Amino acid sequence: METAIVIEITGLKKKFGDKEVLTGMSLLLNKGENVVVIGKSGSGKSVAIKCIAGLLTQDEGSIKVFGEEVKDMNEEQLKAMRHRIGFLFQGAALYDSMTVRENLSFPLKRILKIKDKAEIESRSIEVLQAVGLEDAIDKMPADLSGGMRKRMGLARTLILKPEIILYDEPTTGLDTITSKEISRLVLDMQERYQTSSVIITHDMPCAKITADKVMVLNEGKCQAEGTYEELENSSDPFIQSFFK
Amino acid sequence: MPSSAPFSKTLFYISDQAFFLRSFFRNLFRRGFEWDELFHQLYVIGYKSIGIVTLTGFILGIVLTLQSMPTMKEFGAESFIPGMVSVSIIREIGPVIIALICAGKIASSIGAELGSMNVTEQIDAMEVSGANPIQFLVVTRILACTIMIPLLTIFADGMALLGGFVASSMNNGTSMQLFFTKALTILDFSDVLPSIIKTVFFGFTIGFVGCFKGFAANGGTASVGTAANSAVVTASIWIIIIDGIVVQVSNSLLYS
Numbered sequence: 001m002e003t004a005i006v007i008e009i010t011g012l013k014k015k016f017g018d019k020e021v022l023t024g025m026s027l028l029l030n031k032g033e034n035v036v037v038i039g040k041s042g043s044g045k046s047v048a049i050k051c052i053a054g055l056l057t058q059d060e061g062s063i064k065v066f067g068e069e070v071k072d073m074n075e076e077q078l079k080a081m082r083h084r085i086g087f088l089f090q091g092a093a094l095y096d097s098m099t100v101r102e103n104l105s106f107p108l109k110r111i112l113k114i115k116d117k118a119e120i121e122s123r124s125i126e127v128l129q130a131v132g133l134e135d136a137i138d139k140m141p142a143d144l145s146g147g148m149r150k151r152m153g154l155a156r157t158l159i160l161k162p163e164i165i166l167y168d169e170p171t172t173g174l175d176t177i178t179s180k181e182i183s184r185l186v187l188d189m190q191e192r193y194q195t196s197s198v199i200i201t202h203d204m205p206c207a208k209i210t211a212d213k214v215m216v217l218n219e220g221k222c223q224a225e226g227t228y229e230e231l232e233n234s235s236d237p238f239i240q241s242f243f244k
Numbered sequence: 245m246p247s248s249a250p251f252s253k254t255l256f257y258i259s260d261q262a263f264f265l266r267s268f269f270r271n272l273f274r275r276g277f278e279w280d281e282l283f284h285q286l287y288v289i290g291y292k293s294i295g296i297v298t299l300t301g302f303i304l305g306i307v308l309t310l311q312s313m314p315t316m317k318e319f320g321a322e323s324f325i326p327g328m329v330s331v332s333i334i335r336e337i338g339p340v341i342i343a344l345i346c347a348g349k350i351a352s353s354i355g356a357e358l359g360s361m362n363v364t365e366q367i368d369a370m371e372v373s374g375a376n377p378i379q380f381l382v383v384t385r386i387l388a389c390t391i392m393i394p395l396l397t398i399f400a401d402g403m404a405l406l407g408g409f410v411a412s413s414m415n416n417g418t419s420m421q422l423f424f425t426k427a428l429t430i431l432d433f434s435d436v437l438p439s440i441i442k443t444v445f446f447g448f449t450i451g452f453v454g455c456f457k458g459f460a461a462n463g464g465t466a467s468v469g470t471a472a473n474s475a476v477v478t479a480s481i482w483i484i485i486i487d488g489i490v491v492q493v494s495n496s497l498l499y500s
């Protein structure tokens with residue numbers, strides 16, 4: 001039987017110059033699960049998921065994705081791994097010189113090597129419908145609102161049908177109502193596409209909606225781990241500070 | 245201790261550029277060349293600069309002619325004006341001035357564009373989707389500059405000769421045929437070839453520095469401005485240095 005663990009991080013350390021950002025972080029993501037990582041801003045959350053995607057390389061520790069060590073992958077293996085994971089960036093990272101349509105066809109043409117216009121169109125429409133944005137296909141990213149940009153970024157990630165999605169603060173910078181909508185969308189995607197996710201946030205309502213498991217990152221390592229309810233009832237003042 | 249910091253920083257900086265240069269060449273011949281983006285960049289770079297290059301070339305030709313007129317008149321050497329203007333434009337002034345202008349116009353815009361893509365994580369997004377940002381963004385821009393700067397320079401040289409003709413004909417009624425015959429017959433291989441080779445290097449430098457500075461920007465929005473600015477400064481310095489090297493090399497190859 002295939003292992004149900006899709007991401008396994010142990011003892012992850014990373015520093016920039018003299019600044020130790022991660023000091024031994026661990027994380028376990030099972031198939032089909034949503035793990036939420038909460039931590040103060042600047043605590044190294046983004047650094048951690050960038051290491052998972054191979055955008056940064058850790059100084060010490062191990063990151064296994066689908067059972068394989070990320071830092072030992074060659075270019076081809078890394079590319080294959082990246083094909084199976086999706087990444088939603090904090091600012092959505094839409095290609096702002098391209099229309100929504102071109103943003104979506106960009107990975108299709110290059111990664112899946114799809115040339116057929118009709119197929120590109122139908123796949124694009126499918127993901128836009130999934131995020132509720134089918135009317136925006138000819139818009140430029142600059143014309144989209146914050147919430148629409150996040151949806152669009154998610155659509156561009158989904159178009160490659162990833163098995164794991166890494167979300168970097170999916171609700172930051174959005175109003176409360178839009179935040180809830182996006183959080184529900186994250187949950188919806190997990191159910192609809194059977195994805196496993198690592199969701200980084202400091203937005204507790206988002207964590208409450210999306211999390212199967214919550215991990216608290218403090219000073220570069222995991223301070224606590226459990227379900228949302230377990231942590232909510234924790235007596236640790238640091239953990240409590242997130243829930244207030 | 246403190247004195248070693250700038251040195252190691254410089255080394256780091258040089259090794260970064262060497263690494264960037266290597267990844268340019270590695271991706272140049274890789275499968276999946278981005279033709280559409282190359283043509284788009286050729287168009288953008290040519291189109292953005294054609295106006296300023298036309299104007300600069302034309303005025304340069306006029307000014308050079310008018311400047312040299314009194315002196316040449318004094319020596320009764322007015323008939324040498326077309327040849328003098330032509331040689332100085334084509335050998336030196338045309339390539340260098342146009343390259344410096346393109347450094348201001350193109351290196352800065354590439355630096356700013358890629359810098360802002362970098363700080364908004366668009367380059368990371370390309371990379372994690374499995375696409376190749378060096379191939380898509382860098383190879384196309386550097387090639388487009390390498391192709392377009394020589395063409396723009398040749399065009400500007402033409403405009404400068406036209407400017408020179410306009411200035412002489414207004415002052416002493418030189419005919420177009422006479423001016424251009426004199427301007428062009430004086431040129432030979434040893435004037436034109438080093439000058440074209442030089443512009444190819446200038447073009448490469450402009451593209452390379454713009455892309456490198458853009459990719460090096462990662463400290464928030466302020467670093468986008470810094471990237472654009474230092475792209476212009478660095479590219480301009482390199483242009484002057486390369487100009488000096490090419491003069492030395494071509495003199496020793498052609499005249500010794």
Ligand SMILES: Nc1ncnc2c1ncn2[C@@H]1O[C@H](COP(=O)(O)OP(=O)(O)O)[C@@H](O)[C@H]1O
Pocket residue numbers: 016021039040041042043044045046047048462
């Ligand atoms: N590429 C980098 N170079 C230097 N320092 C970095 C880099 N990326 C992140 N950092 C530093 O690491 C720390 C954690 O950053 P980050 O992971 O973005 O925090 P957050 O938890 O808010 O996402 C910050 O202090 C940041 O300045």
Ligand SMILES: [Mg+2]
Pocket residue numbers: 045046047090168169
């Ligand atoms: Mg972050």
